[in-house]
Amino acid sequence: MVFITGPRQIGKTFLAKSILGNMKNGVYLNNDDMDDAKVIKKRTWQPDAGLVVLDEIHKMKGWKNYLKGVFDTRRERQSILVTGSARLDTFRQSGESLAGRYFLYRLNPLSVKELSAVMKPSEALLELDTLGGFPEPFFSASVDDAARWRKQYYTDLIREDIFDIGRIGELRAVRLLLELLRKRVGSPVSYTSLSQDMQVSVNTVKRYIDILESLHIIFIVRPFHNNIARAILKEPKIYFYDSGYVDAGEGIRFENTAAVCLLKHLQYLQDSKGAENGLHYLRTKEGKEIDFVISDKGRIITAIEAKLSDENTSKNMVYFRRMLPDIDFVQLVKNARRDTEENGIKTVNAAGWLAELKA
Numbered sequence: 001m002v003f004i005t006g007p008r009q010i011g012k013t014f015l016a017k018s019i020l021g022n023m024k025n026g027v028y029l030n031n032d033d034m035d036d037a038k039v040i041k042k043r044t045w046q047p048d049a050g051l052v053v054l055d056e057i058h059k060m061k062g063w064k065n066y067l068k069g070v071f072d073t074r075r076e077r078q079s080i081l082v083t084g085s086a087r088l089d090t091f092r093q094s095g096e097s098l099a100g101r102y103f104l105y106r107l108n109p110l111s112v113k114e115l116s117a118v119m120k121p122s123e124a125l126l127e128l129d130t131l132g133g134f135p136e137p138f139f140s141a142s143v144d145d146a147a148r149w150r151k152q153y154y155t156d157l158i159r160e161d162i163f164d165i166g167r168i169g170e171l172r173a174v175r176l177l178l179e180l181l182r183k184r185v186g187s188p189v190s191y192t193s194l195s196q197d198m199q200v201s202v203n204t205v206k207r208y209i210d211i212l213e214s215l216h217i218i219f220i221v222r223p224f225h226n227n228i229a230r231a232i233l234k235e236p237k238i239y240f241y242d243s244g245y246v247d248a249g250e251g252i253r254f255e256n257t258a259a260v261c262l263l264k265h266l267q268y269l270q271d272s273k274g275a276e277n278g279l280h281y282l283r284t285k286e287g288k289e290i291d292f293v294i295s296d297k298g299r300i301i302t303a304i305e306a307k308l309s310d311e312n313t314s315k316n317m318v319y320f321r322r323m324l325p326d327i328d329f330v331q332l333v334k335n336a337r338r339d340t341e342e343n344g345i346k347t348v349n350a351a352g353w354l355a356e357l358k359a
Helices: 012-021 034-042 063-072 086-091 121-131 143-166 171-182 191-198 202-214 228-233 250-273 315-323 350-354
Strands: 002-005 026-030 051-055 079-083 103-106 218-223 237-240 277-283 289-296 299-307 328-333 340-342 345-349
Touching: 002 012, 012 026, 012 051, 012 079, 026 034, 063 079, 103 250, 121 143, 121 250, 121 350, 143 171, 171 191, 171 202, 171 237, 191 202, 202 218, 218 250, 237 250, 250 277, 250 289, 250 299, 250 350, 289 315, 299 315, 315 328, 315 345, 328 350, 345 350
Parallel strands: 002 079, 002 103, 026 051, 051 079, 218 277, 299 328, 328 345
Antiparallel strands: 218 237, 277 289, 289 299, 340 345
C-alpha cells in the first residue's frame, strides 16, 4: 500500500484522483461520505479494481486491522492508496502494526522547485513568502481571498482537529499559543517563557506544541548535536508549514519559506530513497548561530544561512567554516545580484538555489 499524509487542504485528494484518472479501472471511496463508508465497511467495491483509493479511512474505528485485512486478502496486482490528514501519520504510530505493508509519502506545501516549472523562481519565492504554499491561497484571486481562507482554515483546525486529537478544552489557550509562535519564527523558543506568557505549565505548553506538530501546523528544527538527548533538551526553533501565516517581517518570512523548501526536499529523499538525513541548526554557548544545517547519517554535510539582502559573508559562517572545513557553506540571499564565493563560502541567489533542490 501507499500512504499519503500531510496537512489539511494540501492537495492529497486532488493528487489521489489525478493518479486514479490514469488508471483503466479504479475506485475512489471517502469514509466521510455515508454511501462510500458503507462500501468501505462491507468491501463491496468492484473486485477487479486495479487501484482502490481509501480517503479519510483513519476515522473508521479499527482502521489498522481493517487495512491489514484488505491488504492481505486483495486480488493479485490490486493496488491500494490510503490518504488522510496529518492524523493518519499520527495514528499509524501506535496500535496494530502495518509494518512491511506500506510506503509512506508526505505531501508538503508548494516549493520554489515545484513552481519553477510554471514561473520564474524569483517570482515563486516572492509569492510563497506572501501567500504561503497551500494551493488554495496561493492560486487565489487576491491577497484578501488568501487572508480569508487562512482565517477560516486555522479556526477550523483549532475547533475540530486540535480538539479531536488532544481533547483540549482550553481552545483559547491554543489560539494564544499560535499567536505567540507566529511572532517567534526563526528564533530558539523557550518553553518556560511561553508558559509564563500563557500562565500554564511547561508540560502543558509542550503538549500543545506536540499536537500542533502532529497536525502539520508547525514543524520543529532542533540544534544539531551528536548526542541526540542533549539536542532534544536544547531550545528548538519552530517554523510554520504556511509561510503566509507568519507574523513577522520579510526576512523572517523568507527564512520560513526556505525552511519549508528544505524540509520538503529532505522528506522527499527520506520517503523515496530511504535517506537518513535531518534538518537542524547550529548554535554555540556564545550565541554564534547558523540558520540551518543538513545532516546525513549523523554528520553535517551542508550549512545554510538565509539572508534577505546582505551579501557580505556572515561572520558566523566564517567561524564555523574554520571548525568544519569539509562541509558546504551556502548563504541564501533573497535579493542577491550575483553568485559569489569567498573563503569557501558561497553566496547565491536564494530562488535559483532553492529551484535546484530535488523537490
